[in-house]
Amino acid sequence: MQVSVSWRGQMAFEGETGSGHRLMLDGPPDLGGDDRGPRPMEMLLLGLGSCSGVDVVHILQRGRHDVSDCVVEVSGERADEPPKVFTKIHLHYRVSGRGLKDSVVRRAVALSAEKYCSASLMLAKAAEITHDFEVIEA
Structure with missing residues (x-):
């Protein structure tokens, strides 16, 4: 099993699973996140x-x-x-x-x-x- 995460600015990362699904994750606003996805x-x-x-x-x-x-x-x-x-x-x-x-x-x-x-x-x-x-x- 393998996944990858790619930085998308500020504290957001786009995750891609080995099965081909993508989702956005983001850090909390107090760390510079912009609420673009789950923590x-x-x-x-x-x-x-x-x-x-x-x-x-x-x-x-x-x-x-x-x-x-x-x-x-x-x-x-x-x-x-x-x-x-x-x-x-x-x-x-x-x-x-x-x-x-x-x-x-x-x-x-x-x-x-x-x-x-x-x-x-x-x-x-x-x-x-x-x-x-x-x-x-x-």
Whole structure:
């Protein structure tokens, strides 16, 4: 896997993924950013949330459960001093579907966190990661 980032002035960088997708990232205004895209540390949380969300949906679909939506809200706390690494991260899953049982969603979240989500397993080496979920009947 490979990506590249190219400086686009001030604190903005255009990222290009090996799969051919492009997006703009930007630093915060207090560092000279112009708000042209998400902050790099926000992208880490987005990557974590989407990596785990893909796992949860895939696990549920593989089990032939009727999933209609999955939203993963990710919040992170960072150290006060540089390097301002994440010290705590919390993922809250809102999974919608027909006839979904808490036990099934709990298992899917646990499998993602403990076995499948590379981003979660990697970040857990540096930060405390917690999870919770709610099931919404659709």
